[in-house]
Amino acid sequence: MSETTPTSGAAGLRGWLLSPSPGSTLQARCQRAYLGWLALRSNPIAMTGLFIVGTLVFMAIFAPLLTATNGLKPDLPNRLQPFSAEHWLGTDQLGRDIYDRIVWGSRITLYIVGLVSVIVVPIGLAIGTIAGYMGGWVDNALMRFTDIFLAFPRLILALALVAALGPGLENAVLAIALTTWSPYARIARAEVLTIRNSEYIMAAQAQGASTFRILRRHIVPMCLASVIIRLTLDMAGIILTAAGLGFLGLGAQPPSPEWGAMISTGRQLLLDQWWVPTVPGIAIFLVSLGFCLLGDGLRDVLDPKSSDT
Amino acid sequence: MANTTSRAATGPFLSLPGPVKSILNMLLTLVLTFVGLTAVTFTIGRVMPADPVLAIVGDRASQEAYDKVYTEMGLDRPIYAQYGRYLVELAQGDLGTSVMTSRPVIEDIKRFFPATLELATIATLMGVLIGVPMGVWAAVNQGRLIDHVVRVLGLIGYSVPVFWLGMVALLIFYGNLGWVAGPGRLDVYFDGVVEPVTGFILIDAAMAGEWDIFDNAVSHLILPASILGAFALAYIARMTRSFMLDQLNQEYILTARVKGVSEPGVVWRHAFRNVLVQLITIIGLTYASLLEGSVLTETVFSWPGIGQYITTSLFNADMSAVLGGTVVVGTCFVGINMLSDLLYKLVDPRART
Numbered sequence: 001m002s003e004t005t006p007t008s009g010a011a012g013l014r015g016w017l018l019s020p021s022p023g024s025t026l027q028a029r030c031q032r033a034y035l036g037w038l039a040l041r042s043n044p045i046a047m048t049g050l051f052i053v054g055t056l057v058f059m060a061i062f063a064p065l066l067t068a069t070n071g072l073k074p075d076l077p078n079r080l081q082p083f084s085a086e087h088w089l090g091t092d093q094l095g096r097d098i099y100d101r102i103v104w105g106s107r108i109t110l111y112i113v114g115l116v117s118v119i120v121v122p123i124g125l126a127i128g129t130i131a132g133y134m135g136g137w138v139d140n141a142l143m144r145f146t147d148i149f150l151a152f153p154r155l156i157l158a159l160a161l162v163a164a165l166g167p168g169l170e171n172a173v174l175a176i177a178l179t180t181w182s183p184y185a186r187i188a189r190a191e192v193l194t195i196r197n198s199e200y201i202m203a204a205q206a207q208g209a210s211t212f213r214i215l216r217r218h219i220v221p222m223c224l225a226s227v228i229i230r231l232t233l234d235m236a237g238i239i240l241t242a243a244g245l246g247f248l249g250l251g252a253q254p255p256s257p258e259w260g261a262m263i264s265t266g267r268q269l270l271l272d273q274w275w276v277p278t279v280p281g282i283a284i285f286l287v288s289l290g291f292c293l294l295g296d297g298l299r300d301v302l303d304p305k306s307s308d309t
Numbered sequence: 310m311a312n313t314t315s316r317a318a319t320g321p322f323l324s325l326p327g328p329v330k331s332i333l334n335m336l337l338t339l340v341l342t343f344v345g346l347t348a349v350t351f352t353i354g355r356v357m358p359a360d361p362v363l364a365i366v367g368d369r370a371s372q373e374a375y376d377k378v379y380t381e382m383g384l385d386r387p388i389y390a391q392y393g394r395y396l397v398e399l400a401q402g403d404l405g406t407s408v409m410t411s412r413p414v415i416e417d418i419k420r421f422f423p424a425t426l427e428l429a430t431i432a433t434l435m436g437v438l439i440g441v442p443m444g445v446w447a448a449v450n451q452g453r454l455i456d457h458v459v460r461v462l463g464l465i466g467y468s469v470p471v472f473w474l475g476m477v478a479l480l481i482f483y484g485n486l487g488w489v490a491g492p493g494r495l496d497v498y499f500d501g502v503v504e505p506v507t508g509f510i511l512i513d514a515a516m517a518g519e520w521d522i523f524d525n526a527v528s529h530l531i532l533p534a535s536i537l538g539a540f541a542l543a544y545i546a547r548m549t550r551s552f553m554l555d556q557l558n559q560e561y562i563l564t565a566r567v568k569g570v571s572e573p574g575v576v577w578r579h580a581f582r583n584v585l586v587q588l589i590t591i592i593g594l595t596y597a598s599l600l601e602g603s604v605l606t607e608t609v610f611s612w613p614g615i616g617q618y619i620t621t622s623l624f625n626a627d628m629s630a631v632l633g634g635t636v637v638v639g640t641c642f643v644g645i646n647m648l649s650d651l652l653y654k655l656v657d658p659r660a661r662t
Contacts, residue, residue: 148346159619270479288467292467
């Protein structure tokens with residue numbers, strides 16, 4: 001969320017952030033972010049999630065500093081070492097340090113998360129907002145189209161798509177994205193329906209703003225909150241599907257330290273060197289859990305109505 | 310969740326009475342969804358590969374052989390005609406021939422599908438039989454231990470990779486403790502002893518009176534079914550809890566209590582009956598997603614089901630098998646979802662808007 005620097009000149013900054021009459025758009029935006037942050041901070045579940053996701057980002061950014069090797073080069077004399085001071089999480093069948101591979105693997109996880117979001121959110125927003133704003137037959141046609149995708153079996157379809165496109169991380173992500181965008185179109189449409197007749201939209205229309213401009217400047221920003229919440233909640237499922245495709249050998253290919261592929265290559269060692277496939281599984285679990293918790297918390301903060309607890 | 314027909318009121322059948330309209334609308338959605346599904350598999354199978362003819366005849370075939378297959382496949386005709394032909398073939402149950410087993414794909418699927426169905430059915434049963442009472446219990450005791458257990462279970466269900474959990478369970482219960490049989494559906498020496506009548510080994514063995522085989526099958530089934538069942542349980546318990554909480558906060562519950570209805574009566578006869586309808590949808594959704602989601606579990610447990618069939622075919626570049634499997638699983642998935650939606654509309658008058 002937002003960065004705050006509460007130490008230096010706290011009173012001044014806090015006063016500026018909490019002032020009842022903001023003097024500029026920037027100040028108003030910062031105030032909203034700050035209030036959201038305050039609400040999020042008081043929610044321990046969300047903070048746990050934020051901590052886990054933050055750790056993932058930290059690991060991904062500082063991977064070269066946190067590890068001794070890049071986790072790709074075999075070191076056969078040291079293969080299958082258990083946990084030790086030198087190899088915190090042991091080594092795998094090629095003697096590569098598992099801790100190093102997990103840390104470098106966080107970049108791949110983050111890459112999946114980012115790539116899916118970059119594909120899914122614009123498609124969902126575009127289809128949903130256009131359908132909701134235009135109404136009529138455009139709405140009907142677009143939503144029928146969305147319904148079709150909504151009813152598809154995700155994993156099997158992703159499998160078939162990867163089969164056609166060829167195994168690989170990018171193709172796996174593309175397949176996941178193509179089967180994931182439809183709920184976002186629905187959410188965006190639902191949001192648009194609640195605001196399309198509001199006065200500020202009419203004001204924009206009266207000023208002669210083009211449809212595209214109204215959609216982009218006045219409608220899309222209003223849909224973002226619910227889309228982001230849903231995306232965070234869905235992220236666990238997306239990470240699990242990507243890992244599953246990796247496990248089946250259809251996602252990231254072996255030398256790369258993708259966690260699902262690590263489990264797959266370590267599978268034969270389960271009985272004797274249990275840590276080789278187990279550690280990446282725990283990593284996947286923790287990151288998915290982090291996104292779940294963060295999503296739950298964000299929903300409570302940004303959209304208190306729909307909370308189910 | 311995927312409530313695909315919630316827009317029933319805005320469809321093109323405005324002049325008809327409510328229930329008829331919503332059912333017609335659903336049928337339209339069903340047809341459109343099926344057209345969409347087959348369009349996707351058609352695109353993957355016939356349009357995406359650089360040259361589908363080469364995939365069949367190989368790159369050393371003569372020009373005549375190439376041309377012959379080219380016309381046989383109807384590739385000289387326009388795309389929509391090819392798609393039409395594909396649909397006709399599908400309707401006749403012709404999914405092509407598997408390169409790997411050199412049998413018609415539909416025959417293969419008939420052999421592999423019951424295993425998946427057996428696994429998913431047992432898992433869903435476990436999820437419903439344990440998950441529903443747990444959810445109700447959690448809702449009645451909101452904020453107590455059981456409530457937290459259901460919440461945590463739900464979170465874990467959303468976050469644990471199923472293939473990893475299966476692997477760890479195999480390690481513990483088969484590798485270390487030896488309580489259950491290992492991967493596969495039966496021990497090798499029992500293979501093929503019982504005539505497959507229904508394809509469900511449990512039923513077939515029981516009908517043949519082969520109780521040794523029945524025990525063996527249970528021992529193989531129990532672990533993968535429990536793993537899948539645990540995910541079903543987590544989801545069903547969580548949804549039951551939240552539906553029950555919705556009901557328990559309504560005024561008619563207060564009325565019932567004021568009238569002196571006993572607490573079990575309030576919970577089960579009043580609140581739970583109203584939840585039942587929503588639960589049907591959730592259970593249908595769970596069953597459908599277990600059918601398609603068992604791919605990973607089947608791989609871990611070497612379970613000879615449709616998911617295993619699709620993935621092995623995939624690695625042998627056997628596209629007609631992959632797409633045939635996709636169409637069959639996809640059809641079941643769409644069918645079950647629609648069926649539970651339809652049931653929901655029939656049972657609950659409030660949904661017939």
